[in-house]
Amino acid sequence: MTGPILVTGATGNVGGGAARSLLAAGLPVRVAGTNLEGLRERFPGAETVRLDFFDAQTFDAAVAGTSGLFLVRPPAISRVGPTLNALLDAAARYSRVHVVFVSVAGADTNRIVPHHRVEQHLRACGLAWTILRPGFFAQNLADAYADDIRTQDRIYLPAGRGKVAFVDTRDIGDAAAVIFAAPDVHRGAAYTLTGPEAVDFDTVAGLLTGTLGRIIRYQPATIAGYLRHLRRQRLPIAQCLVQTVLHTGLRRGQAERVDPALARLLGRAPRTLAQYVSDHRTSWPPR
Template sequence: MSTDTTLVLGATGKTGRRVAARLRLRGTPVRAASRSSATSFDWSDPGGWDAALQGVGAVYLVPPTVPGPVHEFVKRAETAGVRTVVLLSGHGADRWGDSTFGLDMRSAEEAVRGSALQWTVLRPANFAQNFHEDVFGTAVRSGELVLPAGPVPEPFVDLDDVADVAVAVLADPDRHAGRTYELTGPRAVTFAEAAELISRASGEPVTYTRVTPERYAELLVEQGLDPDDAGHVAEMFVVMERGDIAETTDGVSAVLGREPRSFEDYVVRAAADGVWRR
């Protein structure tokens, strides 16, 4: 059985769908897997994992928000004959302390690093596209971005750069084996500055309002988010505000041989597409 196929988990998600499309463009056989794809994959249902892994040579692994399943999945991948795994983690995951996000990401990284698979870990910063695809998009379109972020900037990375890096690694796994790449944009910007840039480029007024993490969690619950999930999201901003993950890195250029796309470039493209039009 051929093992040229790449299994893309989270194939309907922000990075997964971009990675799958790029692989197909290269002529790489792709098995797109998610809860809503033809190949069904659910982290809470291990019964479907073996079928998804059958005949697969490489996996683009987007981990769940709970730590345990990745260890079992990796074991099954080894048994199935998978050779390569590219894991999507988070920028500075080893500096997130005992936060839920940090523990989850580090557990997933430990699973692939401790395996017999040829592995590479990608650690992207917050995605620039969060400002319109979801997360912050509704708030931006309402005209007021309310977050618990202060003067510490964030080195937002463009999702297209993340996908380009993932595909480059999958195309040449030997070169990138055992490497961890921190992926950021070329310049860090504050959330207040991001709102201003979006407002200027789109012509739609967007203000930024800072609230406490506690108040932000309350707002998320009012919007329908589970209280535990709301607390975890607010916790992310507490970590960011420490400044431990505010630095830019050369991860994108190390893999692609070019500079990463800037946040301004993202804003111009998104505004031209009318994503913030009211």
């Protein structure tokens, strides 16, 4: 690839993991966001460019001259037409890029999640593409679930007894580096990415308990109770609904299947949840 790979969401877990993996692989990287100083400090080996999904005037300069686009949907964005899909249209006008879009497991058939509309648009806009459909991130433990773990010593979700094959976003970044190193090999492919084993949330709580040295419990939530819990955190209603739908689906086994695609892409076994918890043990200081 000649031009840089534009990475969106570089300040987050998925985009940040991709930027680091791409740089480690020796690939040219352009990280995009609204805080350019912060991006320069975090990724000194990368170009930086202003990109605001709510300001279409930033799109053309962000994609100009790029040879790849690593696209992540910010959780707060539910209207993907004027944001992510418009960025794809800009890329189709100004660059010959290969797009790696980070979707979500099941988005090809689940019309409720915004990722479905991005996938449909990506297939139709004329760009080369690869779709990654990861399951639940191990990093959710230090992100979406972190406050409950730190302040309440609990995991509070409407997942019932469902199991999850948690995937580490560091492995997603490594997979992106493999794809961008040989994009033609992966053109038009869609990969479901999971970790190497499925565990229930009692097991997750046990891992945290053993690592942190204090008791962490799993408390199953009702759907209504979880929605109220998210709204108290002042999250946008669309984000609350998507998050609730995804976690409720765990009751029906929607995230328990272990897929071999990630191991094949990486040429090694994906990281386990136990590895993630051990590596990030300082992420959950006691209240």
